Amino acid sequence: MTKRDEAVVRALLAQQGRTYASEAGITLRDTPVPLFRLLVLADLLSARIRADVAVATARALFGAGMGDPRGMADATWQERVDALGEGGYRRYDERTATQLGKVAELVRDSYRGDLRRMHESGDLARLLREFPGIGPAGVDIFLREVQGIWPEVAPHLDRKALDGAERLGLPSKPEALTRLVAPGDLPRLAAALVRVALRDEAAESVLEAA
Template sequence: MAHEVKAKDLGITLAKGDEAALFKWFLASFLFGKRIQQDIAVDAYHVIVDKYKRDSPRKLCNCSWQTLVDMLGEGRYVRYDESTAERLLKLCDRLNTEYKGRVGTIFEVSDSRKDLDRRLREFDGIGPKTVEIFMREAGPVWCGSDSI
């Protein structure tokens, strides 16, 4: 894949208020944010979301660490499979406990773009690159062009 993978390439249509799509893009952005080939990240996303239907923080948190490692391995995401599985479990746990299981809540409680970026980077394994990938498409839909 020579181009940047977009949400629509994964079958995700982002729309304000569509929490399911927002979480899927958040998960995809997390996978793309690592030093790994895009096609491998795409495969891992499809295995987790499409094959095993782990498409919400609750469903993802109901996986064991080993189950996630196995899913990542099936998607060829083997370079970081163990640390990624651990971070994904922490990510969904934090979403469930601090943000009512909703990525949209992060947008709602942030009072500025800087605050939003900070909240996103507080998740283990999310750095500036992941935030950039996520916000490239989620920002315009969820924040509008003149807010956050």
């Protein structure tokens, strides 16, 4: 690690190093409820919608009692639509309300409400794509965030995160990037790199601070 890389990563984590899960009020642990909430967040972030809207919508859903598979599955379609609207997720609210109900039912019926059973089954990318609304982007979002508690997923630094690294002049290989932070900080690094890839001003601010 060069001194320049150290300075850039330090500035990056200080300015942008908050995971999307933490922004949504999820304290990520290897327990059923936080893992389900991360899945919901990944589903919301999969649509072509601003990340801050998806995060606010996740908070609205959880606040309305839909933060676990039973609460989400038992909610009416209209209750899900209303919570999505409260979070600002109006463009896709009707379709997403249906998707989230099906997601909750699949978690309940296939994994008995506990995504750790999915983890034990292996081939996480394939299994995640079985959930309605979760495509390749949603898989990456889930795996970027969960690698802090499921270490065998790491390093998961997808193309968007690597684009952010290139923009900052950091190493562009996942293994090299992993060496720049402590293992527990890898989800923060991944989220920060994605933000830099998505926003020019974020990259400029990090480089100025470094």
